[in-house]
Amino acid sequence: MTSNPAAVQPLPTASLLEDTLQRLRLREADIVARDDRAWAAWRRWEHGQRGRVPATLGAVQASFVALAVLDDPADLDRAVALADQLGVERVAQLQHRASRVVDADPGLPRTTRVVHRLLGADASARLGRALLFADIALDAAAPTDLTSVRSALVALSHGGSVVAGREALGMLATEPWGPLADELTDQAAAADRDAIATLLAWCREWRADQDRRVVGRQIQRLIALSGVTQRQFAARIGTSPSRLSSYVTGAVTPSATLLLRMQRSARAFQIELAAASAARA
Template sequence: MVANMFAIAAWRDPEDYADLLLLSDRHGLHRLALVQHHLSSRIEGDRRLLLGSRFCHGLAPTHYGDLAEDLATTCARVGMRFMLAGAHEVEPGPDIETPEEFLRHYLDDGLPEWRAQIARYAEDPWSPYARRLNELAEQAGLPGLDITIGRFMAEMREHTESRDREMVAREIRRLVTESGLSQRDFATRLGTSPSRMSSYCTGQVTPSAALLLRIRRLARAVTQPRPD
């Protein structure tokens, strides 16, 4: 994996991207990105050797535009997963306000600074700042990078929505457990089918706000003793 990182960072031959595709198929995108993250973190003790940054440059769309579609898609996905790895461990970075400042960050900064920017808009991937980064990339004259940022934004939005769905499912499971009812009995009292109730508990389906209120009211009604 580290040899492949060095190859893409230094030479960017088509064979190197093909090897990246093989590595992702063999180990999975998530595991590959984590290993690459830890490898580059250990190697980059010297700020003059920004392996991770050069690797990301090599995965930018401007460098693999002529590759086959499956290779290009894999490069984009590996690049995103690699950048996201460890992003939750850094403090959100300051605002980037001008195209010149954006260009300086892109050319001169390393992964910690880049991940700080990811953490900055990961807090709210629907924020105006996230859209502003996209505009600055285009104004900075970095063709294709605005597409990459757009993909990051989509990835972060999908991650946030998935996390929110899991939080709702966890809340429903807690309410069912605290009610003392079986999931089937809870579904009957709620007026829905056991299979539908199961989909709410697993997060496969997210109930509407109105139905979530009904679930909370039912759990409260079951657990609270009736007045004499």
């Protein structure tokens, strides 16, 4: 199928959002012929919004339906364009919301198809990973049956269901540097080791990103407790406001010693502000 050049040429964000929605509507006949339930579910959702659908959400919903039902390579290009302009994580979360609208089947066949289509192309693979991990639930309990976990991971690597795959990834991502990870890799058949190693690397990267965000929220809390501005807090700990902002967002993780300095500084600011308040009273 020939791609529509308009789908891959750079467009301003507002034009891209509107064009994505309109392109889906123009292909109604093709979508209904292939998957009338997906189309009906999407239209019910759209009508239920009573014309108040945010442009970003509407466009990503439309993109998800196109990826789930049609085979046009231009839809992959369009998903990448949305991710480039809106952010990979944001688009993945909106795709996850879309899956709840058009993929009522507990087995999530449409979501599975979208994930594997995205993972199958280098340009969209990062978005595919973000959507795959968008509904990961960490499971603190170690699995009792490693064989089933390994089977789910191997199946996922070969186009299998994201439902079982996410459950297995959740178990693995709980402690991706622990003994479970080593056992899964060591006991895997030789033909499956590369696939499991790849998924393990994804889990480690995802968990490290989650941990950075937790640290960022802790730093944000320390700044709030200190009672001073972020600029004042940065000066107190010996860094720049922009660097402190990168710690808050999780883009950069501070060293353990700097984190301790932040905790001491927050307490010191509290004491100083309390003393100043008492002196004025």
